[in-house]
Amino acid sequence: MIDFQPISPLQRTWLLELGLERAFLARLPQAQPGGQSAPVAAPAQEAAAAMQTAQPVERHLNDAGSPSPSAPAAATDAMSARDQALAVLRKSGARPVAAAPVEEVVQRPAVLIQPEKAQDMASLLEQVQACQECGLHTGRAQVVFGSELLSEPDWMIIGEAPGTSDDRSAKPFDGKAGLLLQAMLNSAIPNASVYKTHLVKCRPLGNRPPTQEELxxxxxxLDAQIRLVQPRRLLAVGHLAAVALSGRDEDLETLRGQALTYTDAQGRSLPLVVTYHPASLLLRPQHKANAWRDLSLLRELQNQP
Structure with missing residues (x-):
């Protein structure tokens, strides 16, 4: 057993500041009034932990391993206790544990948000993921960008905002409403190629409708997506999508049941059909008959050259 020299209250304070554990310090003899002390043996494992946390003291040593002239006297006292820990390690044959290397933080370059200049869908997705133009990015699990990319699909289906299932899977229309939508498309235009997305790419908390500022x-x-995807026709599901794409601030019943027109930033005109959102049909099944009439219009447009 190694007899430790008693440490003073000043030494104890410094060792605490340097990060040594209180459990280790409690095992060291404390200087008592009258010169008496109660030596306590410390296990080699605790001494190794003390060595690891006491390493900041080394900055006060010069190349020869002795205290530099400018080192504070209290730091020298702390090193005395450090040397006692070294003695325990040498006796037990243990080695000090090396401090874990600090990982270098790599700062990524900022993404320039310019959707109108995006040359491909990958760069556009990167911009969407970096976007903080509204508060929706703070509540999302992940960006819901769009379905699997197709070259010039027959239809681009645009909803209002991602739901809870979409937010978890990063896929648009991924839930009961999505299953109903797919069944409707399979019955009306089974052989058509389809690309799906939403007006906004992040889920509003509580599945509320997005605000005008968020839209x-x-x-x-969205405009950049339409430009890059190059769909032949558009289907807007839900009132917000119908108004946003048609540019007509009218109710859904007025807009549906007819072929409208969407004009993109390049002046290209695309046929546009609007209908109920499938989530609305799950709540109001009485609208399914009208929805089927809208799907019949999709089939008529699909069969046109």
């Missing part, structure tokens, strides 16, 4: 913040991304 405006994300509109440039």
């Amino acid at each position: 405006a913040a994300c509109r440039a991304f």
Whole structure:
């Protein structure tokens, strides 16, 4: 057993400041009034932990391993206790544990948000993921960008905002409403190629409708998607999508049941059909008959050259 020299209250304070554990310090003899002390043996494992946390003291040593002239006297006292820990390690044959290397933080370059200049879908997705133009990015699990990319699909289906299932899977229309939508498409235009997305790319908390400010913040991304995907026709599901794409601030019943027109930023005109959102049909099945009439219009447009 190694007899430790008693440490003073000043030494104890410094060792605490340097990070040594209280459990280790409690095992060291404390200087008592009258010169008496109660030596306590410390296990080699605790001494190794003390060595690891006491390493900051080394900055006060010069190349020869002795205290530099400018080192504080209290630091020298702390090193005395450190040397006692070294003695325990040498006796037990243990080695000090090396401090874990500090990982270098790599700062990524900022992404320039310019959807109108995106040359491909990968760069547009990167911009969407970096976007903080509205508060929706703070509550999302992940960006819901779009379905698997197709070259010039027959239809681009645009909803209002991602739901809870979409937010978990990062896939648009991924839930009961999505299953109903797919069944409707399979019955009306079974052989058509389809690309799906939403007006906004982040889920509003509580599955509420997106606000006008949120729609405006994300509109440039949607316009860039339409430009890059190059769909032949558009299907808007839900009132917000119908108004946003048609440019007509009218109720859904007025807009549906007819072939409308969407004009993109390049002046290209695309046929546009609007209908109920499938989530609305799950709550109001009486609208399914009208929805079927809208799907019949999709089939008529699909069969046109």
